[in-house]
Amino acid sequence: MAENKTTVRITWLYGDLMNLYGSAGNMSSLMRLLEAMGAVVELQELSVGGYSDFSGSDFIFLGSGTERRALMALEDIRRFKDQIARCLEAGGTLLATGTGSALFGRSIKGLDGGLREGLGFAAGSTEFYEKRRYGEYVMSCPLAGEPVVGCINTSSSVRWEEQPLFEVLHRTGDGPEGPEGALKGGLMLTQLQGPLLWRNPPLLEALARKLSGLPLPECRPLWLKEACSGYQRLLRQLTPPPEKAKNA
Amino acid sequence: MMKIAIAACKLLRAALKKLGRGSSLPGAVALKICPGALGRLRIDCPVVAVTGSNGKTGTTELINRLALEAGLKTVCNSEGSNQIEGVAACLLGACDLSGRIDAGAVILESDERFCQYTFKELIPTATVVGNLFRDQLTRNGHSEFVAKELKKGLRPGTLPVLNADDPLVTSLGEGFQRVLSFGVSPAALSEPEDASHAYFDGAFCPRCGGRMSYRSHLFAHLGDYSCASCGFCRPAPTHEVTAIEDGAITVDGRYTIALSQRDMMHAQNLAAAFTVAVEVLGIEPERAAAILGGIELKNSMVARVSSYSALGRELTFMLCKHENSMAYNETIASILRGATPDGVSLLIIVDKLSRKYSASDMSWLWDLDLHRLGEPLVGRVVFSGGFAHDLCSRALLAGVPADRILVQPDIEKATSLILEHGRGDLFALTCFTDAPKLRESIRRLSKNGRK
Structure with a gap:
């Protein structure tokens, strides 16, 4: 008898x-965890010039690039706007990190001063500027139930008028302050960048459960155990001692 | 104020030298006294600036020693910092009180992002740009940002000497009437480079954003590229390596240079030095090739390798640089290229990312070709330092078999593990920030014996 397996697109x-x-x-960590949970993962990669109907996706991911490349992606992604809208309306989830998140707001002002219309899925705008800022963060994350750690390495300012995705608990460096990101239905936007899911196993596991409806594996795979050790270490490192936090 | 600045710089340099310290402090003090000091120097000889992500120290040394052996008196910041203060310390220390530098050539290594400050008033005769890779992204953002900053340092009046094989570097020549370039001809490659890397930065044209195609790859995004959308392509270099064989390179099909180290980046650095020698310093090509072939670099890949003995085993330490994936990827590639049938085992230590800033971002681990540690010739892999668990997780996701990995954050215990359990030739890779911890571990293990 054929086994009915959950498919995550x-x-x-x-x-x-x-x-x-x-x-x-x-992508690497999410797919590996979903497979460890028993899901079948169907991955579709799309880039400039490519075409496919992905409106039936369970999850869409867009990562971070240079400011110039983000604007290149913005010009190309417009043709997929309807597909993304249908995906989100059908209960799909979209995560965009770093400069990728800027594409989903109402506008982006480039370094040339030109204002470009964004996809408009979330109320907010981004402005690119010359100066670079770098900050490391601990943020609260209702979806994960545990804090999220990460960094923002940016030369842009973002103002979202949506429910924040995260609340900043601790910050080091000169990265942006205040609530972080936007959460609107299945749309998750954050300036946090890099391997966000990999370095935050609680968020990775929460997302994998949400996408597949499956329970986590009884025993975590070794790579995930190691990622958890790295996460715990980073969380300790970025969280100031209670005394210091109280005085701050 | 200029004379006071020069005198202060010379006095401080002399005092610090007595204390055994080289420093950019004298330059910083001099620039405080006379902010425009660099622009007021009287230099009658060619000034060559050397910059780029990887290999600029080696290229600077090659050009300096080449010029010296060709009979030119040189001034070079080979011992100091490569930011504006270091350059100021070097030049103000070398000039007389009137600001005159008596030399046949001035060779200056410069940080990519600091060119715009260092060469604001002092315009180099030529500026060599070796390459632009992902390097210290915490500090540098990304390569395109660095390229943009670097472009501000390429002011009218300088002659860009650009690596033709690097599209981002080549794009820096736009707007200049005259550009020199160097490179390695695709015809010089005996076998295609293994293109399996964790990332590729050459997919899109730096000029128009169109998709680029490559006829051949040297390494990373360097190669023979072209963009169908705008016609941007690898230019025909002024001088290029046309053959690599039998421990030597041939430049322009005529000039043979013996290789002291066999990596592609060294071949590129030699081509850069040859181009500067012939086109900027006026040295005859035959002479330039002969001199370059005899130079053993202090700052070379060979010099970054050292061997140690402990617990009855030999351990080869290869100095890399954290947050610079090219340094690690090329080192791993060179270890695997030279592996004997007995195989190799590696200790990789990532503990403190930088001496200059505090950062914990491990995004760059995803730019490392850790999948290569899954190749059959690799025996044991030990990950150590504060980021040991992150390295392990990343390697497992890259497909490295779990049974060959050991994780030990404590560096001395990890060193002991590789010495006791490593198969084949043993290698340790880490950055200069963590190198003292490794050396101390080896020293203690040698002294105390088995732990």
Whole structure:
């Protein structure tokens, strides 16, 4: 008798264009965990010039790229706007990190001063500027139930007028302050970049459960146990001692 | 104020030298006293700036020693910092009190992002740009950002000497009437480079954003590229390596240079030095090739390799650089290229990312070709330092078999593990930030014996 397996359809947008700061780590870790949970993962990669109907995806991911490349992706992604809308309306989830998140707001002001219309899925706008800022963060994350750690390495300012995806608990460096990201239905936007899911196993596991409806494996795979050790270490490192936090 | 600045710089340099310290401090003090000091220097000889992500120290040394052996008196910041203060310390220390530099050539290594400050008033005769890779993204953002910053340092009046094989570097020549270039001809490659890397930065044209195609790859995004959309392509280099064989390279099909180290980046650095020698310093090509062939670099891949003995085993330490995936990827590739049938085992230590700033971002681990540690010739892999668990997780996701990995954050215990359980030739890879911990571990293990 054929086994009925849960299939999770994933679309990875612009993986060869928006590939900075280890963005690929998100896809690698998510797919491996879903497979460990018993799901069948159908991955579709789409980039500039390619076409496919991915409106039936369970999950869409767009990573971080240079400011110039983000604008290149913006010009190309417009033709997929309807598909993305249908995916989200049907209960799909979309995660965009770093500069990739800017594409889903109402507008982006480039370094040339030109204002470009965004996809408009979330209320908010982004402005690219010359100065670079780098900050490391601990943020609260209702979806994960545990804090999220990560970094923002940016030369842009983003203002979202949506429910924040995260709340900043601790920050080091000169990265942006205040609530972080936007959450609107299945749309998850954050300036946190890099392998966000890999470095935050609680968020990775919550997302995998949400996408598949399956329970986590009884025993975590070794790579995930190791990622958990790295996460715990980073969380300790980025969280100031209670005394210091109280005085801050 | 210029004379006071020069005098202060010279006095401080002398005092620090007595203390055994080389420093950019004298330059910083001099620039405080006379902010425009660099522009007021009187230099009658060619000034060559060397910049880029990887290999600029080696290229600077090659050009400096080449010029010296060709009979030119040189001034070079080979011992100091490559930011504006270091360059100021070097030049103000070398000039007389009137600001005159008596030399046949001035060779200056410069940080990519600091060119715009260092060469604001002092315009180099030529500026060599070797390559632009992902390097210290915490500090540098990304390569396109660095390219943009670097372009501000290429002011009118300098002659860009660009690596033709690097599309991002080549794009820096736009707007200049005259550009020199160097490279390695695709015809020089005996076998195609293994194109399996964790990332590829050459997929899109730096000029128009169109998709690029490559006829051949040297390494990373370097190769013979072209963009069908705008016609941007690898230019015909002014001088290029046309053959690599029998421990030597041939430049322009005529000039043979013996290789002291067999990596592609060294071949590129030699081509850069040859181009500067012939086109900027006016050295005859035959002479330039003969001199270059005899140079053993202090700052070379060979020099970054050292051997140690402990617990009855030999361990080869290969100095890399954290947050610079090219350094690690090329080192891993060179270890695997030279592996004997007995195989190799590796200890990789990532503990403190930088001496200059505090950062914990491990995104760059995803730019490492850790999948290559899954190749059959690799025996044991030990990950150590504060990021040991992250390295292990990343390697497992890259397909490295779990049974060949050991994780030990404690560096001394990890060193002991590789010495006791490593199969074949043993290698340790880490950055200069963590190298002292490795050396101390080896010293203690040698002294105390088996742990």
